Amino acid sequence: MQSPKLGATLLSNGTQFGVWSEHAAAIDLCLFAPDGATEIVRLPMERGLDNVFRAFAEGLGEGALYGFRASGSYAPDHGLWFDESKLLVDPYAKELDRPFVYSPRLSAFGDDTADIVPKARVVGQTLVSVEPPRFRPGGFVYEVAVKPFTILNEDVPSAQRGTVAGLADPSVIAHFKRLGVDAVELMPITAWIDERHLPPLGLSNGWGYNPIAFMALDPRLCPGGLAELRETVASLHAEGIGVILDLVFNHSGESDRYGATLSMRGLDNLGYYRHLAGERGILVNDTGCGNTLSLDHPIAGGLVVDTLAHFVSEAGIDGFRFDLAPVLGREETGFNPNAALFHAIRSHPLLTDRVMIAEPWDIGPGGYQLGNFPDDYLEWNDRARDDMRRFWRGDGHMVGALATVLAGSSPTFGRYGGKRTRSVNFLAAHDGFTLFDLVSHQGKHNEANGEENRDGHNENHSWNNGVEGLTEDVAINAARRRDVKALLATLFAARGTVMLTMGDEGGRSQQGNNNAYCQDNAITWLDWEALDEELVLYSRFLAGLRKRFDVFARADFFTGADGDIAWLSPTGAPMTVGEWEAEDQGQLAMVVRTRDVLKGAATQLAVLFNRGAGPVSFRLPGLLWRELEGGQSGSTFTVPARSVLFAVEEPQ
Incomplete structure (x- = not known):
């Protein structure tokens, strides 16, 4: 999968633009004034034999703002959504002039959206010296939601709190170093939009798993653009800490047929998105988010490869975590571990040594693929998560399952002849209970999400130690701390890669909310002053053990035959x-x-x-x-x- 030259390419005498569409009748390039509101000119783009529409804007330099308008048939029942009133964001946009803001107008045919849609910015290319990844399998990954992590940290300058730049503050790096973190995994920092049901509830998406532009960093998290990310990565690398980006390629924020027309839908809905066989008007929803990217299409798959290479070449990123990753290998006949996209990623010279981590499930047919990814992919291991939880909850017949987790989950990763574990072991992640809530709540408490507690997982293998929710009872809180320490010790004693989500080292609570994506507030923001120092020190002790004794981070399976x-x-x-x-x-x-x-x-x-x-x-x-x-x-x-x-x- 090798895409033609797409996006905006800055040249010495102007800017060359390219955008792909097989089904559009025509596409115009729209150039805007620096205010992002005034459209200066529309230039018709010339269609090539490769279905790439091209235009050259002579004298147009860095910082110029642009978008596209595509015309053709508007026939949603046939998968065609062309509406030239809709300003469309370049799928290859590298910077945006503003965040996305949801409006019903984005879905209304004939309603011009130029005043509310972000404009892409022409930027030059700044290449970094690409070095081997700072992180290797078997290390300690620390999952971070950028804004919630530093927004309440008073040691970080106020202008940098809640931003990518804040992660490079000396106080934050000191925390990473104190814990023994090998790599930080940043939850999505690329541009996203709120789901349409959130604004009427007075809520907003605080996690970013609803992207529109895969390369463009969200201005709310990274106001300094790619330079800000590049500088933060360099600061973390200088301290020996790798950076992994959590990317969402399984769907886009354009959602289902009632969603917004912002980019790929308006350019070529049939090319970018998967549809039911024989039903071009019905979007496949393997993600539960309304649509599914058709990554076996060379253009959509090429966008993935180009996005990964972009973040390596221009920011030095060490690796990637793929949300709902079966989409990477999903073809018309189902998941294929030998899919062309897997090969295209690994054959790219910038990606051959990058760390790749799969979340190996989605809700589509055959969507649970734990253990089935290519043997150079690490995989989030929810079976290990549940078995560790169930052992400490007191479920019966769990000691064998515990031993399997500790030994690297060979039944999962060795069943096709594999000789080493690829397990990412974790007890809690952004999605679900925090570790402290796991031992403090028998059930979920998502009432603040406005869905009458119907959302989120119902089976969390949790327990509350006698009282539901937060309490002032000294004995119960001591029991909860004890259980958290036992769970942490089990996690860090397991062979494979370890992942801890932010704040779990210090007893962070989300008040029992196990689906807090829409709580961009104190429910998800890390209260640094409230971190339990005893738990923080114990987490540090455990991470130190893994560095002192090499047995845990090794990948080969135990045999037992030679006394290992x-x-x-x-x-x-x-x-x-x-x-x-x-x-x-x-x-x-x-x-x-x-x-x-x-x-x-x-x-x-x-x-x-x-x-x-x-x-x-x-x-x-x-x-x-x-x-x-x-x-x-x-x-x-x-x-x-x-x-x-x-x-x-x-x-x-």
């Missing part, structure tokens, strides 16, 4: 079949062979799990072990109720 791992009961004996199958088995010891980077020597590390209501004594093989966070030593250790203990074998 042993599963023991509290008695110190290997787990029996009966113990593995016991419904109420809540104790397990994992003993692994590893290298202690601090001491430069091989050793063994024991991780002892006790989900019981009281302390349990564990015996370890050998004579001398030392607890890594506590004063116990010897061969017998008392593990407190509902906790995890780490011990290292000492040389004799």
Whole structure:
């Protein structure tokens, strides 16, 4: 998939424009004054044999504002949405002069929208020196929603709070370094629009998973444009921290047939979007967002490849996380792990070594594809998430599932002959409960979203420790902190890549809201002053363990045959079949062979799990072990109720 030269290309004597459409009768280039309101001129574009419409604007330089108008048949029942009254944003736009704002006018045929649609800005190309990714599989990823992360941080200059630039503030970088973060994963920062049901409710999309222009950074988050992102990435790289962008290619904010005409719909709805076979007027909705991009089309797929290469070449991005990623491999016959788009991405010279992370599910037919992506893609592992949650909730018959997660989920990632884990292990993410809410709420509480609590997942494998929601009860809060620490310890002890979402290191709550995308307010904003310092320090301790002992970040599966791992009961004996199958088995010891980077020597590390209501004594093989966070030593250790203990074998 190699696209022709599209978008605005700045030349020495003017700007060359190119936009693709197979079905448009004509396309005009519209140039605007610097105020973004006054249309200066319309230039008819010439159609090429490749269905690319081109125009050259002599003398037009950097900073010029433009858009397109496409004409042709308006027949939505046949998939045609041409309406020359609609100003259209270039799919290859790299900067916009303003954010998108939803209006019903965007959907109304014949209603001119030039006054409300953002204009693309002509920008030059600034290439960075592309270096190998700072992040490698097995590291620690920290998921960040840009605005909520710094908007309340008083150490960040007020002008930078809530922006990409704020992530480069020394106080923020110090927090990343303190935690031992290897890469920050930025939730969408490209231009998006509110879903049409939100403005009447007085709500707005605060997460950005409703994009219009895939390359253009949203002016609300990145007012300095690509230069701001480039400088922030450079600052993080200087501290050894990688940057991963969370990108949405599965759908666009143009939504269903009642949605807005803003860009791809008005240029060529049939080319960019997938439709039911034989029903050109019915959009496929594999995303639950109203439409689905047809990424097996060379133009739409080429836009994806070009977008990724753009962020690498002009900002030095280390990798990408793909929202609802089965769309990357979805063809007319279903998901194909050998799809042309996967090959096109990896064969691009700028992308061959980038870290790729898939969210391996959507709601379309065959949409659950965990473990089925190409073997160089990491995958969000929701089975591991649920199994860790269910073990600590107290569900029966979970000790075997826990061991599977700790060992890298080989049944998932090894079933086609794979020899290494590709698991991204996580307990909570932007979508769902925060980690603290997981142990504080039996059910979701999404009333603030205006949908009578119908939205969001119903099965969260959560528990509340006796009281629903926030409480002043000291004992209950202590129990919740204990459970959060046990969950964190389990996460960081699992082989594979670790992901923690912002604030979970310090007990952040969203008041039980597990679908807070529309809460651009204190529900999602991180209250830095309220972070639980005990939990922050424990998270730091756990991240330090992964750096000190190489066993967790390694990708190859344990075999057990050569002593690389042993599963023991509290008695110190290997787990029996009966113990593995016991419904109420809540104790397990994992003993692994590893290298202690601090001491430069091989050793063994024991991780002892006790989900019981009281302390349990564990015996370890050998004579001398030392607890890594506590004063116990010897061969017998008392593990407190509902906790995890780490011990290292000492040389004799």
